[in-house]
Amino acid sequence: MSVAGVGEFGLIDRVTARLSYGSTVLLGPGDDGALVAAPDARVVASTDVLVEGRHFRRDWSGARDVGHRAAAANLADIAAMGATPTALLVALCIPADLPIEWAEELAAGLAAEAATVGASVVGGDMSGSPTLTIAVTALGDLAGRTPVVRSGARPGDVVALAGRTGYAAAGLTVLSRGFRTPRLLVEAYRRPEVPYPAGPQAAGLGATAMIDVSDGLLADLGHVARASGVGVDVRRDAFEVPRQMRDAAQALGVDPYTWLLAGGEDHALAATFPPEVTLPEQWRPIGRVVAGAGVTVDGEPYQGVTGWDHFR
Template sequence: MTVGDLGEFGVIGRIAGRLPQGAAILLGPGDDAAVVSAPDGRVVVSTDLLIEGRHFRRNWSSGYDIGRKAAAQNLSDIAAMGAEPTAIFVGLGLPADVGTDWLDALTDGFRDECALVGASVAGGDISRADTVMLGVTALGDLGGRAPVTRAGARPGHVVAIAGRLGHAAAGLALLQAGRADSGELVDAHRRPRPLYACGPGAARLGATAMLDVSDGLLQDLGHIADASGAGIELDPAAFPVTPELAEAGRDLGADPLEWILKGGDDHALAATFPSGVRLPDPWLVVGRVTEGQGVHVIGRADTTGGWDHFRDSRG
């Protein structure tokens, strides 16, 4: 059976029937709009657009993987503000010949990723489209804390990361080389694993700036440097190169550090902290905030590169 066989309201009913609603959802799918509680009195909002062939390929990733990934990249943005995710809303464009099994898997992927943080898929919209398109909006609650923006880094602060870097980029390179069965790295491209709790945790520790690393560490830290009016210096020796990354680098003739510094899609968190803050695992100090501007890597001249939505493709 396809989504075309079900029709619009059949698809909506099928999706809604697979989505439990959490305590933050006062009114879920089925009305003109949802109602979500906002105990803090402020709502953190982020949105992303994913297009088949640009951000994912159905022959490389299952519907379940795509649902998990689409939810993860939005939930991670909420965590990067120091907030707790509460809900997501999904705009979905589908060709009429998409199978209902694929739709079920996509829905379950959204549901299961949201369950990791206690959030709900609280609503959305659907339409027929020539290719699969996903527009996801996420909401979050600050719990009385100030949001952690990109503008608070100051000279003397340390730069730290929480989460893996370079794995998704290496997995994409393996897929592009025809190595679809290459294990953990390919899985990292298909399904990121953000450390959501580290976002609110960093806010409680006194993080001065923070963001989700989605477009490459160098490019994303450049946003913190620009917003803060400061420079950032990174120590390449501080970044661990896992055996999987090293092996992929040998197989493909690539430098794993390039994936770590310039690859996106892992959705690690990068933050700055006052130098006296004792950071717990998994935070790893990789550099410092300096006077000046831009991002610099000790011993490397090339500090440019990262994802560009009008130039690059992840599918």
Template sequence: MATIGELGEFGLIERLTARLPRGARVPLGPGDDAAVIAAPDGRVVATTDLLVEGRHFRRDWSGPYDIGRKAAAQNLADVAAMGARPTALLVGFAAPPDTGAEWADGLYAGLADECEAAGASVAGGDVVAAPEITLAITALGDLGGGAPLTRAGARPGDAVAVRGRLGFASAGLELLTAGRDGPAEVIAAHRRPEPPYEAGPQARELGATALLDVSDGLLQDLAHIAGASGVRIDVESAAVPVAAVLGPDGLRHALTGGEDHAFAGTFPAAAILPPSWTRIGAVARGTGVRVDGRVPEGGGWDHFRM
């Protein structure tokens, strides 16, 4: 089996980019000094993330295809959380030269398939040798003429609602750490999140006043909305959707587990939300986040907390 070192930089680039589909929003993709991305709105939504082997993924837990899907999903979800539609992904790929070329193929297949699910394309990037696998992902999106949804628009009296699964990725990580291999759907959720990308533009159509994707834990992320908006968010634990498969610690995972990339937002109290959204609380005057009237203890992800 060939390694990426044996292929060389340009051989690897040619191998990987030859398999990438290109959508209509990428008139010029990989192969030149830079890509050209259509921006019909005149504004571009942009976000970036780093994923480091051993910190954000483990190759003994996840295959390259799942790692690619996860790396794309967490960035594309950020674009959708602004009320935008994802258009393109730029990928920086650093890896040891002895990494198998087939491993890289699987990674890029995952990146491409997740982009397709979100309506975007891998438009370009870079490859470089490094001691460990590191991915630098930049996602771009288009607002379609609408205002961006930020964290700063929540108002007292608004309803708080979520869409997407909560706690699955956290529970899956806990199972893998304990050496367990089931329930399979929970472990699969850690390996490959499934953000409901359409929730972002939909939330804007429903009149959302603030929105974000749940990447670091529901309570921690709601605290970002509370802080940016200068309000308090009250959560009713009984209203939080907790899947039975998560077991007795399901509520803890749903409140503090990240990486599912569900969406949480605030909406006018009178807004009529479809069944895909679940109301879990309300916005009030004050600061911070309360659960059943009490200040929660810790929880959530911090990249600099070991």
């Protein structure tokens, strides 16, 4: 059965039946708006959109995978501010012939990813559209912490990374060449493994700047450098190429460091810390903040594309 067969409100009933709500949700779907507790009295908010054919393909990813990805892209932004995610609002633009099971599985994936951090899907909107589009807004709570913005990095700070880079980009390349293995890389593209707790942890450690690595490490560190009025130098030897990535790169004729340094959608967190901070195991040093401007690798300008740009 397609979504046209159950109608808008039938689809809403089926989707909301798959949702559960955490302690911060005071009123969930069903009214003109949800009600979410904000104990800190400040709310961190971020939004992101996934468009079929641009951000995902149904023949590459299942509906539940797409739900996980859509939620992760927004939850990671909240974590990158040093906050804990609390709620998601989801707007769906859906072709009338979309199978109802696909929409239900999408909702299940969104809810499951949100639940990993104690957040809930609390509402949204639906519309018919020839192009399947998923727009998500995330809300988060700082719990008394100072938000970590992009503009606080200072020369001498250590640049550190929580999570992994390059895996999703490698998986995308593998899929685009018509393959489905290595499974490690393909699954990384389908469902990112985001180090959500590292965001609030970095805020507690005194991180001076932080960003979600969604478009590529060098490109996103470039945002930090530009906002802070500094330069950032990344060490190539801080990145180990895993065997599966090395083998895939050799088979496809790709430099694996292109994935590691410029690949996005793993949603690692990159942050800068004062040099006297002792970094926990979850954060590994990858470079330094320096006087100047822009991002370099081993002290030299990077030759190549540094990340994703929708309009390039």
